[in-house]
Amino acid sequence: MSLDIQSIRKDFPILEQKVYGKPYAYFDNAATALRPLQVLDAMSKIYYQFNGNPHRGAHYMSNQTTLAYEHVRDQVHAFINAPLREEIIFTRGATESINLVAYSFGDAFINEGDEIIVSEMEHHANIVPWQLLVQRKKAVLKVLPITDRGELMLEKLDELITSKTKLIAICLVSNVLGTVNPVKEIIEKAHARNVRVLIDATQSIQHLKTDVQQLDCDFLVFSGHKMYGPTGVGCLYGKKELLDAMPPFMAGGEMIDKVSFKGTTFNELPYKFEAGTPNFTEVVGLGAAIDYINNLGLDKVAGYEHELLEYTTSKLKEIDGMRIIGEARNKTSVISFLVGKIHPYDIGMFLDKMGFAVRTGHHCAEPLMDWYGIPGTVRVSLAVYNTFDEADRLVEAIKKTIQMLS
Numbered sequence: 347m348s349l350d351i352q353s354i355r356k357d358f359p360i361l362e363q364k365v366y367g368k369p370y371a372y373f374d375n376a377a378t379a380l381r382p383l384q385v386l387d388a389m390s391k392i393y394y395q396f397n398g399n400p401h402r403g404a405h406y407m408s409n410q411t412t413l414a415y416e417h418v419r420d421q422v423h424a425f426i427n428a429p430l431r432e433e434i435i436f437t438r439g440a441t442e443s444i445n446l447v448a449y450s451f452g453d454a455f456i457n458e459g460d461e462i463i464v465s466e467m468e469h470h471a472n473i474v475p476w477q478l479l480v481q482r483k484k485a486v487l488k489v490l491p492i493t494d495r496g497e498l499m500l501e502k503l504d505e506l507i508t509s510k511t512k513l514i515a516i517c518l519v520s521n522v523l524g525t526v527n528p529v530k531e532i533i534e535k536a537h538a539r540n541v542r543v544l545i546d547a548t549q550s551i552q553h554l555k556t557d558v559q560q561l562d563c564d565f566l567v568f569s570g571h572k573m574y575g576p577t578g579v580g581c582l583y584g585k586k587e588l589l590d591a592m593p594p595f596m597a598g599g600e601m602i603d604k605v606s607f608k609g610t611t612f613n614e615l616p617y618k619f620e621a622g623t624p625n626f627t628e629v630v631g632l633g634a635a636i637d638y639i640n641n642l643g644l645d646k647v648a649g650y651e652h653e654l655l656e657y658t659t660s661k662l663k664e665i666d667g668m669r670i671i672g673e674a675r676n677k678t679s680v681i682s683f684l685v686g687k688i689h690p691y692d693i694g695m696f697l698d699k700m701g702f703a704v705r706t707g708h709h710c711a712e713p714l715m716d717w718y719g720i721p722g723t724v725r726v727s728l729a730v731y732n733t734f735d736e737a738d739r740l741v742e743a744i745k746k747t748i749q750m751l752s
């Protein structure tokens with residue numbers, strides 16, 4: 347059975363609102379998706395019914411939150427098909443997950459002269475932590491280039507990897523271009539040369555099935571708020587042998603085994619990397635988001651979003667002066683564009699006044715903008731609640747904007 351988009355839309359109360367008196371069309375899902383009632387309800391249930399610090403108290407409420415929190419670890423474990431539940435670490439988001447690896451893996455395994463490879467299309471969150479790491483360690487950051495279409499130049503990877511390369515950090519889907527990268531192939535190439543791979547799945551987790559065993563990645567990160575979950579929660583998946591060998595990142599309560607002034611020993615995985623009171627309400631919200639996606643069926647979501655992507659792209663291409671930035675053969679859910687010489691901010695501002703939420707600017711990918719030699723783009727990013735009718739209205743609104751600005 348195909349998805350009933352109109353009934354899905356009823357789960358997202360924000361979509362019922364009007365903005366500037368206009369029906370609201372939300373096309374900024376790559377920045378943050380909307381949250382369904384199911385997620386909001388799960389989180390308010392925690393606040394209304396189960397307050398208690400997980401893992402700590404020996405009282406009823408604390409035990410309830412512990413059960414709810416640990417249940418979500420099982421859900422993530424299944425959702426990404428991780429081998430072991432203790433390989434799932436809860437963080438505040440993809441950014442924190444990458445920083446955890448940059449500090450902890452970096453501390454243990456990166457030495458002077460070592461090399462880390464990222465790609466030209468990375469989000470700042472998958473560039474800057476590595477820049478800081480290479481500064482700390484006097485190591486080297488290398489960049490895998492892309493083509494005009496916005497695809498990785500995979501053939502260059504063999505030259506870039508040397509005996510000094512320790513890690514490749516790469517996105518599965520670009521937040522600007524929508525390119526789906528051939529990460530399985532990259533991981534195979536990397537492993538053949540003894541190089542570890544971190545996958546930034548922040549823009550893929552909500553659109554495509556994730557299977558860390560099939561990928562055989564060493565680390566994988568994502569955020570809850572891009573997959574219909576709350577802000578302030580994300581995950582790091584890491585292979586146990588690596589997480590075991592890595593030192594703690596943040597220190598405090600919960601991550602310890604025994605503390606004394608003579609020395610401290612640390613808790614086992616995953617708690618070694620979860621210092622302090624966990625964001626248990628957000629974690630429970632993430633669990634509800636996973637249930638929500640599973641109930642829809644990620645395959646169906648992917649199929650629908652693909653049709654909508656193709657349709658919207660073809661309609662946009664009918665506009666005079668339209669330049670799509672990123673025309674990879676394998677794409678999902680993101681369309682970046684420029685029209686003639688019009689500044690993307692101007693298009694975004696006019697669209698906003700007409701009730702359309704799009705993103706404009708560099709999308710936290712300034713090196714990519716520099717590569718294309720552009721100041722930024724207008725970005726339309728899709729989610730399962732977007733409709734063909736909204737896409738038609740968006741294209742008409744863009745045409746009107748161009749007329750007004752010309």
Ligand code: PMP
Pocket residue numbers: 376377439440441442469471472517519520521546548549569710
């Ligand atoms: N990687 C990519 C590809 C992203 O799109 C984003 C968010 N735009 C991040 C990492 C960082 O995610 P967060 O801000 O939720 O930590």
